[in-house]
Every structure is written in C-alpha cells, then in structure tokens.
Amino acid sequence: MSKVEKDVVIIGCGPAGMAASIWCADLGLSHIAAEKGSAFGGQLSKIFQPITNYPGIASIDSRGLADALIGQAEAVGGDLRAKSDVIAIDPNRLTVELASGVQLTTKAIVLATGVRRCRLDLAGETELEGILESGAKQAAETANARVAVVGGGDAAFENALILSKFASEVTVIHHSSRFRAREQFLEPARRDPKIRIIESAVVRELVGHNGKLKALTVDGRDGIMQIAADFLLVRTGVVPNAELIASFAKLDPKGYAVIDANCETTAEMIFAVGDVASPLAPTIPTAVGQAATAIKVIRQRLGREV
Ligand SMILES: Cc1cc2nc3c(=O)[nH]c(=O)nc-3n(C[C@H](O)[C@H](O)[C@H](O)COP(=O)(O)OP(=O)(O)OC[C@H]3O[C@@H](n4cnc5c(N)ncnc54)[C@H](O)[C@@H]3O)c2cc1C
Missing domain, CATH: 3.50.50.60 (FAD/NAD(P)-binding domain)
Known part of the structure; x- marks a missing residue:
C-alpha cells in the first residue's frame, strides 16, 4: 500500500x-x-x-x-x-x-x-429502458409518451410541468396527501389538463416488456392498480x-x-x-x-x- x-x-x-x-x-x-x-x-x-x-x-x-x-x-x-x-x-x-x-x-x-x-429500490429500476435521470434534459425523449413522476416536492412538480409540454400524459404519484412542493409548482400542475395527481399511493412494482418500462403497479386508496407508463422519473428526495x-x-x-x-x-x-x-x-x-x-x-x- x-x-x-x-x-x-x-x-x-x-x-x-x-x-x-x-x-x-x-x-x-x-x-x-x-x-x-x-x-x-x-x-x-x-x-x-x-x-x-x-x-x-x-x-x-x-x-x-x-x-x-x-x-x-x-x-x-x-x-x-x-x-x-x-x-x-x-x-x-x-x-x-x-x-x-x-x-x-x-x-x-x-x-x-x-x-x-433516493431510489425506489424496485427490480428493474436500473436496467429498464424508460427510467429518466432528468426531466429538463430528457423531456424531448418523452414526446407523446406516458410519463410517471414519483414524489411530492418541488423537484417532482417542476419536472412534471416540464414533461407535460412534451408527453401525452404525466401522472404524479405521491405516498401522502400532503405535498412539500410550493404553490408556484403545485397550482399550475393542478390546472394542467395533462397532469394527473395520485395521492396516498406507493409504487410496488415496475412492469417491463422486452426490456422497456410499460407500467407501474401502485398500491393506493382504492387498492392495487396499474398505471401505464413509458417513462418514469423518481424525485423522492x-x-x-x-x-x-x-x-x-x-x-x-x-x-x-x-x-x-x-x-x-x-x-x-x-x-x-x-x-x-x-x-x-x-x-x-x-x-x-x-x-x-x-x-x-x-x-x-x-x-x-x-
Ligand atoms: C437539479 C438541481 C438544481 C439545483 N439548483 C441550484 C441552484 O439554482 N442554486 C444553488 O445554489 N444550488 C442548486 N442546487 C444544489 C447544488 O447543486 C448543491 O447544493 C451543491 O452541488 C452541493 O455541493 P457539494 O460539493 O456539497 O456536493 P455535491 O455537488 O453533491 O458533490 C459531492 C461530490 O462528492 C463526490 N463523492 C461522494 N462520495 C465520495 C467518495 N466516497 N469519495 C470521493 N468522492 C466522493 C461525488 O461524486 C460528488 O462529485 C441544485 C441541485 C440540483 C440537483
């Protein structure tokens, strides 16, 4: 040595x-x-x-x-x-x-x-195609695609707003009904017809097909559901x-x-x-x-x- x-x-x-x-x-x-x-x-x-x-x-x-x-x-x-x-x-x-x-x-x-x-620590999170590193940098890649954003802070909502300019729909999934994001991001996200916000829900599984992300299995207020998603961005802190x-x-x-x-x-x-x-x-x-x-x-x- x-x-x-x-x-x-x-x-x-x-x-x-x-x-x-x-x-x-x-x-x-x-x-x-x-x-x-x-x-x-x-x-x-x-x-x-x-x-x-x-x-x-x-x-x-x-x-x-x-x-x-x-x-x-x-x-x-x-x-x-x-x-x-x-x-x-x-x-x-x-x-x-x-x-x-x-x-x-x-x-x-x-x-x-x-x-x-932070990561979700779910199988496929590093291997599947469709896991985004940055909304701002990769927004154009999501043109006309379905995007899921996990998180409830400024970063989650700021990215959701950027991505909704390109994607066909953006689903924000947050584990609680209380959001840390400031109103300057929350308010326009709530008004954006392309953004759907799912509260009190936890992502349990990433569903892939041929190496590409296809959907998320989410455990929410109404039980287990699948959300179609071609891209995923995790902003949970x-x-x-x-x-x-x-x-x-x-x-x-x-x-x-x-x-x-x-x-x-x-x-x-x-x-x-x-x-x-x-x-x-x-x-x-x-x-x-x-x-x-x-x-x-x-x-x-x-x-x-x-
Ligand atoms: C999207 C985004 C936007 C931001 N916007 C702003 C802004 O507008 N204004 C602002 O002031 N701040 C902003 N920030 C925050 C700012 O970038 C951070 O506060 C700043 O980078 C912190 O610097 P740091 O050196 O403490 O840590 P980091 O920038 O995290 O650097 C830590 C370094 O340590 C290295 N390292 C870790 N472990 C080891 C190890 N074991 N051995 C050797 N090297 C190691 C890492 O590889 C890394 O290079 C933003 C951050 C992000 C992600």
Whole structure:
C-alpha cells in the first residue's frame, strides 16, 4: 500500500470540495481533493437550467460554473484527483484509504461528499429502458409518451410541468396527501389538463416488456392498480453521503453530518461541508462558504495563522 502525506485531505469535488481546494491553495496548505467520479463538479452536472441565484453572477449555466471552479483550482495550485474513491477513514490515525489501495495520511479531513438521489429500490429500476435521470434534459425523449413522476416536492412538480409540454400524459404519484412542493409548482400542475395527481399511493412494482418500462403497479386508496407508463422519473428526495463517518461521528436522524460553527464534526479535525452537512440550505453558496470556514479553521489549528 503506497502512502501520501498532506495537511488536508478533501473528499469529494463538487462545489464544496473544489472551494476547499482553492482555499487550501490560497492559504498554503498541502492537500489532495479526491473525487470518486471521472469528472469534477458533483451535482452541477445534474443542473440543466441556468443558475440565477448565485450572488454576484446574474445567470450562469452549471457547466460554466463547474469549469470556472476547476480552472480556478488548477490556476492557484489546487490538487483535484478524479477516479479516487475514498472507501474508509481512520479517525484516530487521521488516515484516508482509497479504493486503489493508496493510503493518505493527514492532519485534517474535509468530508464534501454531497448527497445522492433516493431510489425506489424496485427490480428493474436500473436496467429498464424508460427510467429518466432528468426531466429538463430528457423531456424531448418523452414526446407523446406516458410519463410517471414519483414524489411530492418541488423537484417532482417542476419536472412534471416540464414533461407535460412534451408527453401525452404525466401522472404524479405521491405516498401522502400532503405535498412539500410550493404553490408556484403545485397550482399550475393542478390546472394542467395533462397532469394527473395520485395521492396516498406507493409504487410496488415496475412492469417491463422486452426490456422497456410499460407500467407501474401502485398500491393506493382504492387498492392495487396499474398505471401505464413509458417513462418514469423518481424525485423522492436525497440521502446524504455520510456513511464514511457514520461509525465514529454524530449524524442527525436523516443521516446528515452534525457540525459546529467551525464546520467540524463530533470527531476532532474531521470537518464536513456542503450538502452532506446542510439539510436546511443545500445550495452552492452554502457549500463554498462552509469550505472557506473549515479551511480557515484548519489553518489556525495547524498553527499557520499569520
Ligand atoms: C437539479 C438541481 C438544481 C439545483 N439548483 C441550484 C441552484 O439554482 N442554486 C444553488 O445554489 N444550488 C442548486 N442546487 C444544489 C447544488 O447543486 C448543491 O447544493 C451543491 O452541488 C452541493 O455541493 P457539494 O460539493 O456539497 O456536493 P455535491 O455537488 O453533491 O458533490 C459531492 C461530490 O462528492 C463526490 N463523492 C461522494 N462520495 C465520495 C467518495 N466516497 N469519495 C470521493 N468522492 C466522493 C461525488 O461524486 C460528488 O462529485 C441544485 C441541485 C440540483 C440537483
């Protein structure tokens, strides 16, 4: 097993991890920012509408923002490493193990692993043709087809509205009769003649034929029924990627890392920044702001304050 020593190891290269890398470079801390994927940017690769709420930038597409972060990190000496999946942390020795077998020894760890989308965990969900990743990106593929959207929040209804411009019908299926979505999405969805909303119903099975999705079996108020669907989009929330620290640091009931005002977890010198620690404000400015806080605190702890 090869060993590498750095002041800081950052795990994840979404906005939080890349901002942490930029701050490490700016403050003279040696570091590695390890990203398990083959590209940097995290959820920025899933945003297909312009970002219009990042303070100071009126409007930017997510690829442009990701490229700006990557370019800035590289220009100031940030060390972003793709295809570097972190599989374990030892909180006592402050070591980080990569799937490749490399062991990183460090003085501080910054968990910036973000969140992942919840799935239905039903057979066929990954294999069947017709499972959508994004309404905004794939809407045209659903022209004149029947689409099911599972979820009851903003993302479910915003996507239902986008898809109804192309699909012949959109069925929104939600497990409760109460919706988290804001009225700005709910109200137009209720008025849209192509959108049908089924409350208090749970999807039990994905029915496929020749490898393609054909219908969903749904358990609702009136019992079991089948809903014809050529496409399915699941928007039932997200899960924090906090498993790496779950055995030694405190997580909240939903699995988010619990942090203090310094962005430090309950494990000493292990920090968590961005969505993985932000159940209330999972945004890009939160992520980059927390990264700045964590790295400034780390520099102070390492006695490098000028
Ligand atoms: C459709 C959509 C629209 C959005 N719109 C906006 C908006 O308008 N404004 C706004 O401010 N925010 C928006 N957001 C939210 C914003 O994208 C997130 O808040 C932000 O990306 C969080 O950054 P992060 O770095 O904390 O996490 P992420 O972006 O989730 O990045 C985490 C990274 O960690 C990596 N990783 C995970 N586990 C490991 C591991 N074990 N080893 C190595 N790497 C690992 C992942 O591969 C990923 O690249 C939107 C999100 C979505 C999905």
